[in-house]
Amino acid sequence: MLEFFGRLFGRDEGSKKAAKDRLRLVLVHDRASLSPQLLESLKEDLIETISKYMEIDTEGLEVNLDQEEDTMALVASIPIRRVRRGVAAKANS
Amino acid sequence: MAGKAIVVTSGKGGVGKTTTVANLGTGLALMGRRVCMVDADIGLRNLDVVMGLENRIVYDLVDVVEGHCKLRNALIKDKRVENLFLLPAAQTREKDAITPQQMKEICEVLKEEFDYVLIDSPAGIEHGFRNAIAGADEALVVTTPEVSAVRDADRIIGMLEAHELGAPKLIINRIRPDMVRRGDMMDIEDVIEILAITLIGVVPDDQDVIVATNKGEPVVFDRRTRSGQAYHNIVRRLEGEDVPLMQLDNDGLVERLRRLFNRDARRRKAQ
Structure with missing residues (x-):
């Protein structure tokens, strides 16, 4: 229930954080090559x-x-x- | 006065390059500019169908390069808007049928007659990409808020800089406000922060784009659609106007509730 409200009010981070973190990491390698x-x-x-x-x-x-x-x-x-x-x-x- | 050539590119396929070219081209022409759209995706031409001009092609880009026709004869005039033309790609040829130098020459000639030459780049970073950017003065990079698309956009930005097409501008396509709100999609700020380039527009994910493509009528013709409005805004920014980003959150019940709660919370905090 709490999680539901968290999502409803946009407090939960969701999968976007994972996307951003993974992207940052992969770009460091891409740019370094x-x-x-x-x-x-x-x-x-x-x-x-x-x-x-x-x-x-x-x-x-x-x-x-x-x-x-x-x-x-x-x-x-x-x-x-x-x-x-x-x-x-x-x-x- | 000579116009300018702008290449629309992305690296990754399927993020909306062709749709972007069709809508910006049409939008600029609707504002009274003389526009020529060039499909540089030889072998996989699509700009003609997105524009609904596929039945009127006689000659193409490669015909011009090989001297089978004059440049003027290969240009297809759009009958819906004044001063909008398409130079189609060849469909049955290889990408190396033309060279970057030839592409550059064609762009130079077109720039004398048009205010804008919009080049639709193929996906990838090989020969076709190098052709597409050869004659360009500026570049627009299209991405969606997905990991793979943003990664490829980053690579493309690096390559554009290497070819002295620095300071490309970014279009974030197919953003979904509902998913952003849930924290399940990267936001505009996230993408800009990662790519560190200037934003020129955001286009929401919109079913009207698919409907428009089905009919061969760029969505920018209908400014009541959200995507049509978004493209129109980008057109105005290309023209040097300062247009604020459109409000992406449609005022759903949940959104209104959330704002109400947030405001309440802030008030309580302030007391």
Whole structure:
């Protein structure tokens, strides 16, 4: 009886919540599926930008997308050979 | 002045793309605009039957592309409204019978003569979709408030952005106020929140649409119908008017009771 009134007065969540939650989750995965080309071009851009500040080991560079439940993260491992002296000096001055 | 080409697309099939094109096209023409509707669904043409023009087709899109006729000769004039034309798709050809470049050229020519060129896109994300969006300046994405349709809409929005057809506008079709009220259907806000794009209209689920399609007369001709009114509102928004969303809840007894109770509850709380 209580449930009936709950539904009548629109307090119950119904199946819409399930739809929304499932959709959110599936879209995180859909949107995260970057094409290999895109990931490659992201890698190149990263190398270019970071190289302005430090010398990096481009061979050992790894870029990946990590997904867990409804969050995702860009995880990059970038071995640094050395920080460029000029940049460090500029930052200190 | 050149007109603009708008593609109506969705990703998922069966959500109402063709019905949307038929009603927006007719609605715009009823407001005095010069409109050409282009059926880009080669092999599965349907806009002609929804418009009730299926018996008048002589030439089609592919005939134009292959030079069997002039563009002008393939256009079917709607006799019910001034300035409404249809360029039908070929029914017995493959989707790759035309290229995106050819589609673009046709749209360019049509835009010189019409205020609006409305392109009905096929379902899917392959060749036919790429043809349909090739000549478009803007895009409308149609979805229903269902998980599968919204998911596909999201994918389509991503692809439109990749093709520099950013800022597409959303039409939510076949919403059922009774189910929304019960919490058994995603609401307008839910869908917009998930897809994060601008809404241009909401069309309620309406039996009159089926009746209209049976007769080949777009429902927008009859503005007493709820869906007809909804399409008319979208047409006005396309024309730049600021039209509020129509009240979807029909004033049933239950709805009136609910509001009464809610108001009472609020009052008691306030005291």
